[in-house]
Amino acid sequence: GDQVLIKVKAAGICGSDVECYEGKSAEGRFDLGPYTMGHEWSGQIVKTGELVKNLKVGDKVTSDCVLGCGYCFNCQNGRMPSACLNMREVGFRPDSPGGMGEYMLLEHQYVHKFPDGWSYEEGALIEPVSIGYFAAWGNNGFVDPSENVVIFGAGSIGLSALIVAKAAHARVILIEPLANRQAMARKFGADYIINPVTQDPVEEVMKITDGVGGNLVIEASGNDKAIDMTFYVSAHSARIRLTGHSVGRKVAVELGKTIWKTLLITGAGGIKDFTPRTIIMMDRLRKEVNFTDMITHRYPFEKIHEAFDEAINDKPGAVKVIMSME
Structure with missing residues (x-):
């Protein structure tokens, strides 16, 4: 009903993804596996539920990373999604598969359209830039x-x-x-x-x-x-x-x-209501600022192991590693 199905087109590797992969966490958030990683991603909508009014098939989109339920005490009081008592995190838990897979299925309120003229690489940078x-x-x-x-x-x-x-x-x-x-x-x-x-x-x-x-x-x-x-x-x-x-x-x-x-x-961990704002900011600056200049390494998705090897073993050289699924 209220979900959208998205074909993933690009996904970035974050330092948190590397920590997931290496099992280095004292938060207990990375040992819940198995799950699909990837919270820096972009894709194209291929199907929408009947209740979805603000998005359509063909839209280029990304999503929030931390998902608040909207109805718990903290959400009702306007606190950050990271304060949600039923919090989900895209790409960090079994209940919220991430963008390092072929498709994403998410409730529409967490999904954000970015301009058609952008590349999917730019779309995958929205989360870290935010x-x-x-x-x-x-x-x-x-x-x-x-x-x-x-x-x-x-x-x-x-x-x-x-x-x-x-x-x-x-x-x-x-x-x-x-x-x-x-x-x-x-x-x-x-x-x-x-x-x-x-x-x-x-x-x-x-x-x-x-x-x-x-x-x-x-x-x-x-x-x-x-x-x-x-x-x-x-x-x-x-x-x-x-x-x-x-x-x-x-x-x-x-x-x-x-x-x-x-x-x-x-x-300043995570964000609140900043994904749409980040898209507007990036769109206004992109004539002067080439955000993709922070991408140091590019891999096709089939070479995900090589991409992670780069991110893990060349931490000084790898500022942002992006995988493409096109």
Whole structure:
């Protein structure tokens, strides 16, 4: 009745997919198998239920990753889908098969159309771009043109946050040790790039900002040292957004800095209502920004094992691995 059947056309491999594959999770979300992975995907609708009014056969679509039921206490109170008491996650559990298969079957409210002129690769980037977008703007976040933005990590999430911050004309300082990711950050408009292996990020950030620090600090690497450093590179009253996954690890926090700088620290895991917004944002920027530049490796779906080998064994080189089913 309310579902759509979608022929999958492209699927990206996320760091979370690699962790699923390797069995590295303290959340207990990856050991429920067997299930079909893939939450960064796009496809074309081939059939719709009789209750579906907003989508039609032939539409190019993607979906939300975290699915709220809509009727539990948290959903009824407008909380994020990740707060849903009956939460499902596309590509992470047996009850929500992902996009690394030939077809997807989903309720229509979770499915979002993107423009016909887009490639399916662009469609498969909507989900990771939405995470970087949400890191800057979600949960009452914002980016001001007068601000200094510091981003740790130039993977697909950090690069997406960079694109959004530059669209707001903020000054962006990106901290990344790997040469190929530094090159990508330059391509996407980073004003300054700091190598934390050869430079002192705190010293460099303070030099660039005349001792003020970052007004918005986005941690998108999941590195323990980077998480610790966010408290030192931040300005007074800065907004710190933690989005890099660091599951099962504990990080010491410099409480003095947090208290006396009156820092606002927010977890930015997942998104709320940001898939349609991300599609609009990407469509408006795509004349100036080639989002597919963050794709480093492409494979046909039949070579899924080679694609995962690349994502697992060449983590420095593989920024975004995409599989095509066309």
